[in-house]
Amino acid sequence: MASRKKVLLKVIILGDSGVGKTSLMNQYVAKKFSNQYKATIGADFLTKEVMVDDRLVTMQIWDTAGQERFQSLGVAFYRGADGCVLVFDVTMPNTFRSLDSWRDEFLIQASPRDPENFPFVVIGNKIDLENRAVSARRAQGWCHSKGDIPYFETSAKEAINVEQAFQAVAKNAMAQESDVELCSDFPDPIKLKDDQAKPRENCAC
Amino acid sequence: MACEEFPNNFDVVVLGTGLTETIAAAAFSRIGLKVLHLDRNDYYGGAYSNFNLDGIEDWRKANETRNSDCNEDEEIPDKVKDLLQNGETVISLNRDNKTAFNIQARFHVRERTAEEQAKADLKFNTFKFPSLNEQNPTSDISQEEEEKKEDAEQSESPATDSGVSSCTEKLNEMLSLTTTSDNTAEVCEIKDFSQPEPPKSDCEDSHAAQVENPPKHREWTVGDIKDDWRRYCLDISPKILYCCGDLVDLLIQSDVARYCEFRSVSRVLTVLNNLLLQIMNLALKNIKANYLDKPFIEFLKSKKLTPNIQHYIQHAIAMVTDSELSQVGLTKTKKFIQSLGRYGNNAFLFPLYGTGELPQAFSRLSAVFGGIYCLATTATHLIADSDRKCCGIITSKGQRISCRYVVAECSYLPPSLVLKLNKRMLSRAVYITDSSLLPTGDSELSLLHYVSPKDSERPVTVLELPSSACVCPKNTFIIHLTTISNHNDPSEDFNDVRETLFANEVLVQNKDTVKPKILWSIYFNQEDNSKVKLTEDAVTNVLVASGGGDPGVDLDWCVAEAKVIFHTVCPTEEFLPKPPNPEDIILVDDAEASTCQGTSEYLEKNKEEISEIQETVSTDSVQEAV
Numbered sequence A: 001m002a003s004r005k006k007v008l009l010k011v012i013i014l015g016d017s018g019v020g021k022t023s024l025m026n027q028y029v030a031k032k033f034s035n036q037y038k039a040t041i042g043a044d045f046l047t048k049e050v051m052v053d054d055r056l057v058t059m060q061i062w063d064t065a066g067q068e069r070f071q072s073l074g075v076a077f078y079r080g081a082d083g084c085v086l087v088f089d090v091t092m093p094n095t096f097r098s099l100d101s102w103r104d105e106f107l108i109q110a111s112p113r114d115p116e117n118f119p120f121v122v123i124g125n126k127i128d129l130e131n132r133a134v135s136a137r138r139a140q141g142w143c144h145s146k147g148d149i150p151y152f153e154t155s156a157k158e159a160i161n162v163e164q165a166f167q168a169v170a171k172n173a174m175a176q177e178s179d180v181e182l183c184s185d186f187p188d189p190i191k192l193k194d195d196q197a198k199p200r201e202n203c204a205c
Numbered sequence B: 001m002a003c004e005e006f007p008n009n010f011d012v013v014v015l016g017t018g019l020t021e022t023i024a025a026a027a028f029s030r031i032g033l034k035v036l037h038l039d040r041n042d043y044y045g046g047a048y049s050n051f052n053l054d055g056i057e058d059w060r061k062a063n064e065t066r067n068s069d070c071n072e073d074e075e076i077p078d079k080v081k082d083l084l085q086n087g088e089t090v091i092s093l094n095r096d097n098k099t100a101f102n103i104q105a106r107f108h109v110r111e112r113t114a115e116e117q118a119k120a121d122l123k124f125n126t127f128k129f130p131s132l133n134e135q136n137p138t139s140d141i142s143q144e145e146e147e148k149k150e151d152a153e154q155s156e157s158p159a160t161d162s163g164v165s166s167c168t169e170k171l172n173e174m175l176s177l178t179t180t181s182d183n184t185a186e187v188c189e190i191k192d193f194s195q196p197e198p199p200k201s202d203c204e205d206s207h208a209a210q211v212e213n214p215p216k217h218r219e220w221t222v223g224d225i226k227d228d229w230r231r232y233c234l235d236i237s238p239k240i241l242y243c244c245g246d247l248v249d250l251l252i253q254s255d256v257a258r259y260c261e262f263r264s265v266s267r268v269l270t271v272l273n274n275l276l277l278q279i280m281n282l283a284l285k286n287i288k289a290n291y292l293d294k295p296f297i298e299f300l301k302s303k304k305l306t307p308n309i310q311h312y313i314q315h316a317i318a319m320v321t322d323s324e325l326s327q328v329g330l331t332k333t334k335k336f337i338q339s340l341g342r343y344g345n346n347a348f349l350f351p352l353y354g355t356g357e358l359p360q361a362f363s364r365l366s367a368v369f370g371g372i373y374c375l376a377t378t379a380t381h382l383i384a385d386s387d388r389k390c391c392g393i394i395t396s397k398g399q400r401i402s403c404r405y406v407v408a409e410c411s412y413l414p415p416s417l418v419l420k421l422n423k424r425m426l427s428r429a430v431y432i433t434d435s436s437l438l439p440t441g442d443s444e445l446s447l448l449h450y451v452s453p454k455d456s457e458r459p460v461t462v463l464e465l466p467s468s469a470c471v472c473p474k475n476t477f478i479i480h481l482t483t484i485s486n487h488n489d490p491s492e493d494f495n496d497v498r499e500t501l502f503a504n505e506v507l508v509q510n511k512d513t514v515k516p517k518i519l520w521s522i523y524f525n526q527e528d529n530s531k532v533k534l535t536e537d538a539v540t541n542v543l544v545a546s547g548g549g550d551p552g553v554d555l556d557w558c559v560a561e562a563k564v565i566f567h568t569v570c571p572t573e574e575f576l577p578k579p580p581n582p583e584d585i586i587l588v589d590d591a592e593a594s595t596c597q598g599t600s601e602y603l604e605k606n607k608e609e610i611s612e613i614q615e616t617v618s619t620d621s622v623q624e625a626v
Helices: A021-030 A094-098 A101-110 A136-145 A162-183 B019-032 B051-065 B114-128 B138-156 B167-173 B204-210 B221-227 B244-254 B279-285 B296-302 B309-317 B328-339 B357-368 B492-502 B510-514 B557-571 B601-617
Strands: A007-014 A045-052 A055-062 A081-091 A122-124 A152-155 B009-015 B035-038 B089-092 B101-107 B186-188 B262-264 B267-270 B348-351 B370-375 B379-384 B390-395 B400-409 B418-419 B426-435 B448-450 B454-466 B478-483 B517-528 B531-535 B543-546
Touching: A007 A021, A007 A101, A007 A162, A007 B262, A021 A045, A021 A055, A021 A081, A021 A162, A045 A162, A055 A162, A081 A094, A081 A101, A081 B101, A094 A101, A122 A136, A122 A162, A136 A152, A152 A162, A162 B244, B009 B267, B009 B510, B019 B244, B019 B400, B019 B543, B035 B244, B035 B357, B051 B101, B051 B390, B051 B517, B089 B448, B089 B531, B101 B426, B204 B601, B244 B357, B244 B557, B267 B309, B296 B309, B296 B328, B296 B400, B309 B328, B309 B448, B357 B370, B379 B517, B400 B557, B426 B492, B454 B492, B454 B517, B492 B517, B531 B543
Parallel strands: A007 A055, A007 A081, A081 A122, A122 A152, B009 B035, B009 B400, B035 B370, B267 B448, B400 B543
Antiparallel strands: A045 A055, B089 B379, B101 B517, B186 B267, B262 B348, B379 B390, B390 B400, B418 B531, B426 B478, B426 B517, B448 B454, B454 B478
């Protein structure tokens, strides 16, 4: 299909502060890990090109920029998300319990066309730590009850399973994308860029 | 999602998340200052917010119970006193505020019958649990939509026409569109100045088109609209951006543009029987000093223009009233012309999902650079030291925060500290309608400056938005109306425009069906808080930001206001310079830091500069923001 549009997927990462959202994103895109991400500073969104079923897809991964810390993510953050990664810390049960409210918050704010089949992925992060407190079975159970959300256990620090988790969200988002393409009957919206020539300030007229 | 305390020290505390405050907050964070940004509401934007259908109902109810009065003489609670140090005093702040008055909202369609409700429930259920049926839940109308889609594609004009780059060219091309008049015309479309297509001389064309392609005669019910409540994005201060305006330039320069997308306002409509004008060229070439202080209308008359062309320039392009001075009219005309050609052949842009997205975009930039955001939290008191200099706040959670400056939207400050220079109210109406004012495809955004023959000094700005602007579901339109208030009841300010442009609710049959039918409406008054300044009683190091409510179409003045606020605090710093690429903003371990180009080093570098500036900024420098 030569004439197919270039695909851009917006994927957002949600979860309590400190579960490793920024680390996961950086590990996945930049292959870097730092213990220093106390509260997110300077994390915006990163883009990565991935192959999904022989198709090149640009994945734009949006961090919360720390605005989740005081429950102050505006609705604009959620707009137009094609996929959502829900993250908890396997050593912190309260971050696992928050998944329900993050999922609900996402569905309310992003209001996707088909909430039951929206491509979520759940990540239990920090499996490299000793003091694990949420079992894989418990997390699996929750994911199953929410319409079989794919579940991945990762370590952003050790780069375990990170690639697989993001690949899964890209794949599932693309599966939805083909539905969406059918209904997008409008031309692409305008992105403001520098390259559009600005008409001269002092034109002759 | 547990709540923690804020750090105790900031450089700047910003109260209110309207556009001016968020631009300023982004600018402060961008150069490394520590910013705490609070809003008393649980949503962003203040007077610039946008809501879905449920949200706007909550907003209406909240405004009914809200109290704008600040009891400045109230006794200071002991727990606040306990947080003060020697010689410090506190000033009580407004905790609550009405953002709108006289709000009336209602549906103009009937409720569903029990039978229809049962049917809808069934459909809703298949939508919620589509386990077996893979079909799109709206498949019963999909064919119709396919057809519509094709229509829309055909009517889509080429997105960019790069040949048009200078105003002169544009104007010359305009000249090729000569005009003829026809008295039967009602709404004329002025479109695509550079396309030398034969001009539609009147509305007969478009009316004929409607007959061929009649709008769907669907009877709407309250339930039909409520089912899609989340798909509506209703701005309480709908605004558009000049393509060559300061806000567009700032969005690009600061990279905040990467957080938002836009649509062109593709049609400028005017209610007159005539079309295009030769005069643009003449008018701009002959900016004569002796007209600058005379009304714009006199300038136009002196150019021997026909009344229709005068009308068009005055109302559709410059959007000024009869008494407006030439200088203003010409400046606006020039800005309009300059804006053509930058993003397609239209002068204005509208943000997808609404104006309310813009403050959130600037907030995000601030957060990316370390700004701390907390909604549903405000400051109850300002703390002033013995020199009447502001040195902190008490939050509504009872925490003392020290800071060097407080930037507050005017409604956060008590009346004794703020002078409101524009003593007037706006009236606004928002309609959900079943069709466009001028149906020629379903993806046009339209601007109309409506001048009532009865009151030419109070024109109504009409902004029509289709579903492609992501503000409403398919087959509906959002129409915003704004005017300066003249009646106690805001709906009365729109009687004339409503009768002229919209279907009469009582006589819905036949004749009026080409006009859009109002399915739902909200009316309200907003106070014009766009020009404010601090009184002499104010403590130093407090800066005030306007609170919206101006009748203009654009927001460029907010950029100027934010710049003044920023430069008052940081006179020598660059205002929102281009940030490094997101890929470069990565914090790394200390070990790596020395070789890293990322933020940590960047911020460190700025810290030094900032501390230098802190020393040079005189603490009692200018307090007025505007």
